[in-house]
Amino acid sequence: xxxxxxxxxxxxxxxxxxxxxxxxxxxxxxxxxxxxxxxxxxxxxxxxxxxxxxxxxxxxxxxxxxxxxxxxxxxxxxxxxxxxxxxxxxxxxxxxxxxxxxxxxxxxxxxxxxxxxxxxxxxxxxxxxxxxxxxxxxxxxxxxxxxxxxxxxxxxxxxxxxxxxxxxxxxxxxxxxxxxxxxxxxxxxxxxxxxxxxxxxxxxxxxxxxxxxxxxxxxxxxxxxxxxxxxxxxxxxx
Amino acid sequence: xxxxxxxxxxxxxxxxxxxxxxxxxxxxxxxxxxxxxxxxxxxxxxxxxxxxxxxxxxxxxxxxxxxxxxxxxxxxxxxxxxxxxxxxxxxxxxxxxxxxxxxxxxxxxxxxxxxxxxxxxxxxxxxxxxxxxxxxxxxxxxxxxxxxxxxxxxxxxxxxxxxxxxxxxxxxxxxxxxxxxxxxxxxxxxxxxxxxxxxxxxxxxxxxxxxxxxxxxxxxxxxxxxxxxxxxxxxxxxxxxxxxxxxxxxxxxxxxxxxxxxxxxxxxxxxxxxxxxxxxxxxxxxxxxxxxxxxxxxxxxxxxxxxxxxxxxxxxxxxxxxxxxxxxxxxxxxxxxxxxxxxxxxxxxxxxxxxxxxxxxxxxxxxxxxxxxxxxxxxxxxxxxxxxxxxxxxxxxxxxxxxxxxxxxxxxxxxxxxxxxxxxxxxxxxxxxxxxxxxxxxxxxxxxxxxxxxxxxxxxxxxxxxxx
Numbered sequence: 001x002x003x004x005x006x007x008x009x010x011x012x013x014x015x016x017x018x019x020x021x022x023x024x025x026x027x028x029x030x031x032x033x034x035x036x037x038x039x040x041x042x043x044x045x046x047x048x049x050x051x052x053x054x055x056x057x058x059x060x061x062x063x064x065x066x067x068x069x070x071x072x073x074x075x076x077x078x079x080x081x082x083x084x085x086x087x088x089x090x091x092x093x094x095x096x097x098x099x100x101x102x103x104x105x106x107x108x109x110x111x112x113x114x115x116x117x118x119x120x121x122x123x124x125x126x127x128x129x130x131x132x133x134x135x136x137x138x139x140x141x142x143x144x145x146x147x148x149x150x151x152x153x154x155x156x157x158x159x160x161x162x163x164x165x166x167x168x169x170x171x172x173x174x175x176x177x178x179x180x181x182x183x184x185x186x187x188x189x190x191x192x193x194x195x196x197x198x199x200x201x202x203x204x205x206x207x208x209x210x211x212x213x214x215x216x217x218x219x220x221x222x223x224x225x226x227x228x229x230x231x232x233x234x235x236x237x238x
Numbered sequence: 239x240x241x242x243x244x245x246x247x248x249x250x251x252x253x254x255x256x257x258x259x260x261x262x263x264x265x266x267x268x269x270x271x272x273x274x275x276x277x278x279x280x281x282x283x284x285x286x287x288x289x290x291x292x293x294x295x296x297x298x299x300x301x302x303x304x305x306x307x308x309x310x311x312x313x314x315x316x317x318x319x320x321x322x323x324x325x326x327x328x329x330x331x332x333x334x335x336x337x338x339x340x341x342x343x344x345x346x347x348x349x350x351x352x353x354x355x356x357x358x359x360x361x362x363x364x365x366x367x368x369x370x371x372x373x374x375x376x377x378x379x380x381x382x383x384x385x386x387x388x389x390x391x392x393x394x395x396x397x398x399x400x401x402x403x404x405x406x407x408x409x410x411x412x413x414x415x416x417x418x419x420x421x422x423x424x425x426x427x428x429x430x431x432x433x434x435x436x437x438x439x440x441x442x443x444x445x446x447x448x449x450x451x452x453x454x455x456x457x458x459x460x461x462x463x464x465x466x467x468x469x470x471x472x473x474x475x476x477x478x479x480x481x482x483x484x485x486x487x488x489x490x491x492x493x494x495x496x497x498x499x500x501x502x503x504x505x506x507x508x509x510x511x512x513x514x515x516x517x518x519x520x521x522x523x524x525x526x527x528x529x530x531x532x533x534x535x536x537x538x539x540x541x542x543x544x545x546x547x548x549x550x551x552x553x554x555x556x557x558x559x560x561x562x563x564x565x566x567x568x569x570x571x572x573x574x575x576x577x578x579x580x581x582x583x584x585x586x587x588x589x590x591x592x593x594x595x596x597x598x599x600x601x602x603x604x605x606x607x608x609x610x611x612x613x614x615x616x617x618x619x620x621x622x623x624x625x626x627x628x629x630x631x632x633x634x635x636x637x638x639x640x641x642x643x644x645x646x647x648x649x650x651x652x653x654x655x656x657x658x659x660x661x662x663x664x665x666x667x668x669x670x671x672x673x674x675x676x677x678x679x680x681x682x683x684x685x686x687x688x689x690x691x692x693x694x695x696x697x698x699x700x701x702x703x704x705x706x
Contacts, residue, residue, distance in 0.1 A: 048396075048399070048400050049399075050396070050399060070402055070404065073399075073400060073401065073402030074402060076400060077400070078396070078397065078400035080393065080396055080397065082393060083393075083397065084392045084393035084394050084397070085394065086246065086250060086392075086394060087392075088249070088250050088253040088254065089246065089249060089250065089253075093246070093249065096242075097242055097243075097245075097246045098397060098398075098401050099401075100239065100242035101239055101242060101243075101398060101401040101402065101403045102401040102402055103239075103402070128253075141397075144397075144401070148401070154400075
């Protein structure tokens with residue numbers, strides 16, 4: 001569903017992403033771990049078509065994103081690190097607009113149901129989102145993804161800044177989407193959450209994918225140690 | 239996608255307190271301006287009616303008098319308010335409303351509105367054209383300066399793009415969402431003006447077609463400002479930068495460019511001073527026949543020509559009074575002198591206008607201003623047209639009086655007086671301003687410049703369509 005083949009992005013002499021190859025199948029959650037500047041967000045931006053690759057290909061549902069920028073968007077939902085909504089519109093209105101942009105015409109009841117599925121309290125449905133917390137906005141983002149019935153979900157550090165409860169709720173929502181056969185690629189710093197929800201985990205550094213694991217085959221302490229070693233934080237490794 | 243975006247943008251606009259407040263202020267200003275303008279229109283029409291009736295009474299009741307004395311006694315003609323001056327007063331306040339018509343002399347229009355006002359008039363006044371030309375473009379900027387920058391600043395743009403938003407559709411949505419409230423406000427103002435004009439007493443018939451064309455001109459002007467606003471908002475990163483840039487555009491377009499353009503036009507094609515102009519005319523008049531002077535060479539030449547033409551040897555044998563005939567020929571010479579020199583003045587004015595319009599490349603305000611005044615019948619062309627009509631009436635009136643002298647008296651007859659009812663036979667002055675078709679033809683270049691502004695700014699705004 002989500003595939004990259006030798007995907008490379010250079011800015012002059014600087015290589016932001018170096019020959020990344022990975023695949024996320026339907027019903028899988030792939031977590032990309034790495035420090036800032038590792039190339040995680042670049043990967044997501046290339047998969048969204050926001051950036052053009054220097055070489056290699058990014059495929060969504062078998063279609064090259066670079067040459068099918070608009071049509072591949074039909075299959076993707078995206079939740080950025082700090083998902084922002086229109087503050088003067090209510091949650092329902094935001095969902096209605098963004099799903100409308102994605103080509104969906106949904107009745108009010110469906111919009112409410114989607115927000116409910118995404119975990120938003122019903123008393124917040126008709127409140128302006130200007131006063132929403134980040135967790136509440138992320139839930140609207142999930143509702144947008146649900147409305148789109150996206151086959152692929154790209155998340156760029158969605159849990160950063162969320163309190164543990166909100167982060168936990170968010171993880172559960174992703175598990176739900178996984179069970180609906182959505183292919184999920186998530187860039188994150190959160191090793192604990194990655195281990196909890198991912199089917200596959202990759203560790204990136206300086207634009208390269210250095211390590212890949214099947215989540216069930218690695219324990220959290222080993223993952224943490226491997227991560228720290230990979231990042232050259234040897235003094236912190238056990 | 240377009241409909242959704244329009245709907246969303248309008249919701250955001252109406253929920254934004256600043257926009258709501260600004261729109262209410264503009265609407266209040268509009269209503270106030272219309273109210274002030276209506277009062278002025280009514281007052282001017284009342285004054286016009288009173289002056290016209292009183293002046294005609296004075297003329298009709300001169301009593302028994304020599305026609306040439308009546309010619310010197312003279313009369314006034316008055317310019318009535320054009321209906322659309324309710325929306326655009328143009329140069330009406332400065333051009334004068336009354337022209338004194340008498341023998342031998344073409345007079346300028348007198349008694350301009352500003353001459354009757356205090357120094358406070360220097361600060362201008364609230365009028366619908368001020369709102370239409372200056373304030374609404376400012377409102378467009380206020381509504382639209384952050385249309386795109388806010389999406390980038392808030393971070394909603396990336397979510398929009400990930401949803402497969404098509405940039406040109408989003409652009410059209412945002413464009414329409416700005417245009418709709420602006421168009422609505424403008425249409426409300428024009429409909430109010432139209433209803434008022436249909437019910438008010440006026441002396442020039444009000445035509446809805448002219449009002450409609452004027453509305454189209456203003457809507458097109460706003461289209462250009464919306465294009466510029468969205469173009470800037472699309473191409474800069476920060477809302478603050480966008481606002482400053484757009485205010486700069488507004489200052490240059492609406493404030494600086496018109497003044498610079500008129501300064502430039504005047505320096506390129508200066509008008510003669512009044513003294514120079516009058517001296518030139520006086521010299522030219524002296525070079526021809528003076529109807530009052532039977533002893534001049536020109537008068538003697540005319541006498542000889544007329545005697546030869548009628549094959550008689552004495553002025554007494556002519557079938558008309560030669561004194562009246564000479565007076566008319568003198569009048570015709572003077573009228574020709576005025577025509578020549580006023581034509582030169584008019585040519586100079588036209589060159590100024592052409593130069594003014596040429597500078598329209600730096601501001602869509604200039605062609606809009608000219609078109610608005612033209613359609614409202616309050617521009618200099620309209621004033622020229624009125625002044626020319628008054629002069630033609632003066633020439634015809636002089637002929638009417640001179641012919642009475644020539645054909646109802648005998649050569650050498652002194653102390654002739656026309657009877658008291660004679661003056662009533664002079665037809666009244668009925669000025670018909672140019673029709674809409676003539677005005678449009680006169681302002682073709684302004685229309686073309688405005689269209690070019692619309693096309694170029696639209697092309698700039700939507701040029702990314704092909705890229706995506």
